[in-house]
Amino acid sequence: xxxxxxxxxxxxxxxxxxxxxxxxxxxxxxxxxxxxxxxxxxxxxxxxxxxxxxxxxxxxxxxxxxxxxxxxxxxxxxxxxxxxxxxxxxxxxxxxxxxxxxxxxxxxxxxxxxxxxxxxxxxxxxxxxxxxxxxxxxxxxxxxxxxxxxxxxxxxxxxxxxxxxxxxxxxxxxxxxxxxxxxxxxxxxxxxxxxxxxxxxxxxxxxxxxxxxxxxxxxxxxxxxxxxxxxxxxxxxxxxxx
Amino acid sequence: xxxxxxxxxxxxxxxxxxxxxxxxxxxxxxxxxxxxxxxxxxxxxxxxxxxxxxxxxxxxxxxxxxxxxxxxxxxxxxxxxxxxxxxxxxxxxxxxxxxxxxxxxxxxxxxxxxxxxxxxxxxxxxxxxxxxxxxxxxxxxxxxxxxxxxxxxxxxxxxxxxxxxxxxxxxxxxxxxxxxxxxxxxxxxxxxxxxxxxxxxxxxxxxxxxxxxxxxxxxxxxxxxxxxxxxxxxxxxxxxxxxxxxxxxxxxxxxxxxxxxxxxxxxxxxxxxxxxxxxxxxxxxxxxxxxxxxxxxxxxxxxxxxxxxxxxxxxxxxxxxxxxxxxxxxxxxxxxxxxxxxxxxxxxxxxxxxxxxxxxxxxxxxxxxxxxxxxxxxxxxxxxxxxxxxxxxxxxxxxxxxxx
Numbered sequence: 001x002x003x004x005x006x007x008x009x010x011x012x013x014x015x016x017x018x019x020x021x022x023x024x025x026x027x028x029x030x031x032x033x034x035x036x037x038x039x040x041x042x043x044x045x046x047x048x049x050x051x052x053x054x055x056x057x058x059x060x061x062x063x064x065x066x067x068x069x070x071x072x073x074x075x076x077x078x079x080x081x082x083x084x085x086x087x088x089x090x091x092x093x094x095x096x097x098x099x100x101x102x103x104x105x106x107x108x109x110x111x112x113x114x115x116x117x118x119x120x121x122x123x124x125x126x127x128x129x130x131x132x133x134x135x136x137x138x139x140x141x142x143x144x145x146x147x148x149x150x151x152x153x154x155x156x157x158x159x160x161x162x163x164x165x166x167x168x169x170x171x172x173x174x175x176x177x178x179x180x181x182x183x184x185x186x187x188x189x190x191x192x193x194x195x196x197x198x199x200x201x202x203x204x205x206x207x208x209x210x211x212x213x214x215x216x217x218x219x220x221x222x223x224x225x226x227x228x229x230x231x232x233x234x235x236x237x238x239x240x241x242x
Numbered sequence: 243x244x245x246x247x248x249x250x251x252x253x254x255x256x257x258x259x260x261x262x263x264x265x266x267x268x269x270x271x272x273x274x275x276x277x278x279x280x281x282x283x284x285x286x287x288x289x290x291x292x293x294x295x296x297x298x299x300x301x302x303x304x305x306x307x308x309x310x311x312x313x314x315x316x317x318x319x320x321x322x323x324x325x326x327x328x329x330x331x332x333x334x335x336x337x338x339x340x341x342x343x344x345x346x347x348x349x350x351x352x353x354x355x356x357x358x359x360x361x362x363x364x365x366x367x368x369x370x371x372x373x374x375x376x377x378x379x380x381x382x383x384x385x386x387x388x389x390x391x392x393x394x395x396x397x398x399x400x401x402x403x404x405x406x407x408x409x410x411x412x413x414x415x416x417x418x419x420x421x422x423x424x425x426x427x428x429x430x431x432x433x434x435x436x437x438x439x440x441x442x443x444x445x446x447x448x449x450x451x452x453x454x455x456x457x458x459x460x461x462x463x464x465x466x467x468x469x470x471x472x473x474x475x476x477x478x479x480x481x482x483x484x485x486x487x488x489x490x491x492x493x494x495x496x497x498x499x500x501x502x503x504x505x506x507x508x509x510x511x512x513x514x515x516x517x518x519x520x521x522x523x524x525x526x527x528x529x530x531x532x533x534x535x536x537x538x539x540x541x542x543x544x545x546x547x548x549x550x551x552x553x554x555x556x557x558x559x560x561x562x563x564x565x566x567x568x569x570x571x572x573x574x575x576x577x578x579x580x581x582x583x584x585x586x587x588x589x590x591x592x593x594x595x596x597x598x599x600x601x602x603x604x605x606x607x608x609x610x611x612x613x614x615x616x617x618x619x620x621x622x623x624x625x626x627x628x629x630x631x632x633x634x635x636x637x638x639x640x641x642x643x644x645x646x
Contacts, residue, residue: 045602050598050601050602076602076603081604088593088596091620093614101605133617
């Protein structure tokens with residue numbers, strides 16, 4: 001479905017991803033593990049198509065076709081959506097308004113859009129945040145739940161989820177995990193889940209894992225085995241493994 | 243009480259003395275070429291439905307409580323559709339209702355404020371007189387359209403809300419494209435005890451028009467006055483500092499100025515609130531979005547004179563182009579120890595991370611910018627009726643789209 005082939009990515013001339021190859025197959029939940037600053041977020045941003053993350057080598061293929069020259073909006077249309085690690089605050093843009101716009105892209109009827117927002121807000125317990133400015137005064141957990149809500153609103157084929165468990169309370173992690181399960185139920189074909197703590201992985205079914213160290217994908221294999229190894233012995237233990 | 247002729251003569255003498263007096267702010271405008279200008283095509287409000295709709299004017303009477311339409315110096319149509327609301331040309335009111343209008347005629351905007359007020363008086367009385375009678379609560383807005391074919395349009399409006407009255411007034415001003423224009427709009431608002439007035443002024447000019455509104459509002463005890471000014475057109479220059487005199491005890495004022503500056507437009511726009519009523523309050527906000535080579539100055543001033551007054555100014559500027567500029571000049575003056583006055587000001591550009599974030603959610607670059615601009619101008623809409631809220635929301639949506 002989605003293949004990342006020998007990718008190298010630069011930001012402002014600095015190589016942040018040196019060599020990354022991975023494959024996301026239909027029906028899979030993939031973990032992307034790695035310590036801080038190993039290039040995980042940069043890889044996701046490059047897959048999502050942010051122009052600042054310049055692909056200088058390699059390719060990103062969706063169903064065999066290169067998408068590396070497409071705008072981010074075109075990639076979203078093809079079904080690739082990213083929940084970022086640190087969403088910005090958006091002054092004057094209410095959460096409800098943003099979700100409405102995202103859902104309206106695929107649902108024509110206003111009634112359906114409203115119904116969908118109600119459903120999403122229940123799943124992620126964000127009802128009280130809907131009429132506030134996006135991110136303004138939100139706790140870490142609230143921000144992450146709202147961010148995952150944008151994915152539910154977009155209903156992507158492939159969801160890229162960056163560190164949904166960092167700086168988040170347990171209750172929020174549980175809500176996010178159930179939202180990810182729901183995404184799969186409602187048609188999302190695959191999820192690439194970035195985590196450096198592995199916390200979210202306890203609450204989400206997963207299939208395989210990749211490990212990034214120093215800008216390179218260095219290991220791939222059973223997510224359970226890799227996760228156990230990492231949690232016991234650290235990331236260095238998996239270098240060259242798999 | 244002085245006779246009408248005597249009052250007019252005294253005003254005339256003061257106006258003549260002030261005809262060469264420039265405004266303290268903004269570029270000076272030479273009247274001559276505007277007074278002599280003869281437009282090739284004369285417009286009419288009903289012939290320009292699209293143009294006037296863009297400044298909030300709905301010509302289907304079903305959505306309004308009354309209307310007043312004037313093109314250049316020609317009154318086209320006016321009518322009150324509800325009891326308790328009186329609408330007529332100011333000139334007619336001076337002729338027919340002098341006893342009623344005398345107390346409101348050039349009382350809070352001095353005729354010798356500057357050359358623009360002086361010229362407006364000396365060139366005859368145009369504009370509208372609206373009076374909402376005691377305890378009359380008007381549900382639908384009253385609207386006034388001031389349209390220009392070109393040349394000089396000199397307007398004097400008087401709006402009186404008697405005790406306990408409530409009304410909303412939308413004034414839309416527009417001009418034909420590519421014609422010379424000078425628009426001077428003097429407006430005097432009298433909001434008496436317990437009355438509430440929401441005033442929305444929406445402008446659409448062209449790049450060779452100069453605009454000089456000269457307004458003041460006088461608030462009685464527990465009166466409420468909310469003013470919204472929107473301008474999203476290229477305009478050669480706009481200079482205005484409407485005054486709000488919150489003389490009444492516990493009177494409240496809210497004023498929001500929102501502009502999208504484009505091309506070579508120059509704006510010098512402010513609001514000046516004088517809190518002379520005990521426990522009176524005011525909130526003055528401005529949102530200036532500028533692009534191209536547009537320049538904007540925001541002057542928000544509050545004088546806290548009486549006891550227990552509260553005042554807040556907030557000026558925010560958003561620069562969309564390298565050649566554009568915003569200058570924020572907040573000014574607070576407190577002369578009473580228990581006054582509570584503060585201000586906030588900020589100027590900046592759109593944050594790249596916010597644009598990128600929205601792009602990641604599937605919006606194209608232009609859509610992302612437009613959404614962020616819409617968020618930037620999303621000021622609190624205080625006291626509006628649903629009709630005005632809809633109208634302002636539509637205008638702000640249009641402003642955001644035009645910003646890209």
